[in-house]
Amino acid sequence: MTAVADFLTLNGVSKIYRSGRSEVHAVESADFTIPSGQFLSILGPSGCGKSTLLSMIGGLETPTTGQIRIAGSPVTAPREDMGYVFQDATLLPWFTVLNNVLFPVRLRQGRTSAYRERARELLEMVGLWDFRDKRPDELSGGMRQRVAICRALITDPDILLMDEPFSALDAISRDEMNVALASIWDRFHKTAVFVTHSIREAVFLSDRILVMSRRPSAICHDVTVPFGRPRAAQIERDPVFVQLCSDLRDQIEEGHRA
């Protein structure tokens, strides 16, 4: 895939929830552009509207104003070339690990045999091929989320949307998952939008970070992460990494006070 400078563009995108006479401004006027191949994180405190923003990019919610375009065409509904990873793994409890990974294919074309090889490749990559015949309730939280990532990648999407996928995990599994996702990234190199409230996670995974403040629910900083790839877990000890994390913390708190 050759890089497209304006693969994903948001133009004055906002979301206002109205109930009766009260209005909640969940997202206010988001404007940004992502080139293809970029790993972008949207970082902010809980309740800042970052998940709503992701839902709109994914076509699960409609913006109140503004427009979102992916590869030139406006987003009005969920797209075929999109993979979505939610906060919970949302695996179907009655399907095996393998069938969960193949679920998008089953919905799209019924027969899944042509994708079995790819499913194997993905599951091997996350160390779960031996668990292919297990049910989700036999897996740990981190394993379930890895299955969900494989499911999002099975149809080889151009853009991967992740909504705080590791926030339900304990700290150790979370670090494990970050390393796993970084290595998946090195192999697949799609465009990604990753929502998180963890500063370290955002810096470790992303090429670029958008910081959102709570009031107003808007993007207040656009930060480029100066690390190349592949990334090892050790970069977390790099002074530049530590400094960047502390800067981001200041920016979030500044957004908090405002």
Next chain:
Amino acid sequence: MGNSASITAARAGVVSPEQRAEGRRAATMAGLRKVLLPAGTAGAALLIWEVTVRVLQIPPVLLPAPSAIWAKLDQLFLPLILKHSIPTITESLIAFVISTVIGIAIAGLLSSSRLLREALYPNVVFFQLIPKIALAPLFIVWLGIGAESRLSFAVFISFFPVVIATLAGLDNVDKSLLRLCRALRASEWQVFRDVRLPFALPYIFSGMKIATTFSIIGVIVGEFITSQAGLGYLILFASAQAETELIFAAITVLCVFGLVFYGAIALAEIYLRRRFGA
């Protein structure tokens, strides 16, 4: 990556063979207790019944002893009771199958269309409140005295529980799974087939279990009113002849059938839930 995979394998929980055997023994004991305790209680009740009848010399017309009922059953099963059991059992099974299919279909319809649901659901609940047995004679007026009226009546009283239970299951689906389906652009039918229906399976089975009993009740009531054959007819006939032992013999057959019927559904549920892990 290989490292993290082995860590998670350990976390998934490895149980030693000894622990497993120990667990199995404990489970077997608990299982035996669950079977033996109620069976023993029932046996004791039968024994008290037998002794009471003998000691107080209760006339068999009022209350025959269990041993007398067993003797009657043994004597008349092949020449008489079996012949009357067949139509009752067949009609109950047919009524049950129809109720289950109609019940699931109606619940599927109600859960798929908001309009239908708002229009029909309150009425379905209201219908639940009608003492439906009182409507049995109407079915004879409409459909005559053949199997059709008995079957329709049995279906009429047994499909409601299936609808209510199935609807509860279809509606209670994990919302995050529905969101996933939307992100994957699944059609309504695909969501029903892959998400709502498997999720509702335990609910459907609880409705079906109620329907087994209700379909038998429906057929027996029908036979009370119209039939020339069947266990309901036999009970009525025996009561006219003051053959109380025969009444109890017929009731015994009904109980055994009801138990086997219910048990078969319970087994089917265990099998399906294991198969689909729901």
